[in-house]
Amino acid sequence: MNTVVRLAVAFAAGAAVMYYFDREGGRLRRARVRERGGDLRHRLEEAAQAGARRRAERTHGTVMPERTRVRTEPVDDALLRDRIRSRLGHVVAHSSTLVVDVEAGHVVLGGAVAASDIEPVVHAVAEIPGVRSVDNRLSVQAPERAASRH
Known part of the structure; x- marks a missing residue:
C-alpha cells in the first residue's frame, strides 16, 4: 500500500x-x-x-402427489344446499330462479338458464366438497324478446 x-x-x-x-x-x-x-x-x-x-x-x-378434496364425513344437506346457492351466485346472474335439491350429497338442479351457463353451473356445483353427484335438469332459457320501439 x-x-x-x-x-x-x-x-x-x-x-x-x-x-x-x-x-x-x-x-x-x-x-x-x-x-x-x-x-x-x-x-x-x-x-x-x-x-x-x-x-x-x-x-x-x-x-406430495396432487391432493384430491375427499371428505370422510358426510356434509349436512342444508349446509351443502347453502354452499351450492352461494357458489351459484358467483356463476350465473339470476341464481335465485334455480331450484336446488340435495339428498345425501346427491344434487338435483332445476330451472332455466342461458345455454352458455349450463356447463359452468354443473361444473361449479360438482366441485363443491360434499357433492357426490349432480343430476342436471336445467332447461335452456328462452331468449328475451327485443324491446319494441315506439
Whole structure:
C-alpha cells in the first residue's frame, strides 16, 4: 500500500477509536452499535427461517402427489344446499330462479338458464366438497324478446 492510503486508514481508525471510546458520549454510542447489531442479527435470523420455511413448503408441495378434496364425513344437506346457492351466485346472474335439491350429497338442479351457463353451473356445483353427484335438469332459457320501439 502506498503511504497516502496507509495514512488515511490510520486516520480513520484513530477517529473511530476516539468516537467510540470518548468518555462522555462513547458509552451511549457503543450501546447503540450493540443494539443495532442485535436487531440486525435478529432480522437476519427471521429472514433465514422464513426462507427455510418457504423452501420446505415448496419442496413438500413438489414431492406430495396432487391432493384430491375427499371428505370422510358426510356434509349436512342444508349446509351443502347453502354452499351450492352461494357458489351459484358467483356463476350465473339470476341464481335465485334455480331450484336446488340435495339428498345425501346427491344434487338435483332445476330451472332455466342461458345455454352458455349450463356447463359452468354443473361444473361449479360438482366441485363443491360434499357433492357426490349432480343430476342436471336445467332447461335452456328462452331468449328475451327485443324491446319494441315506439
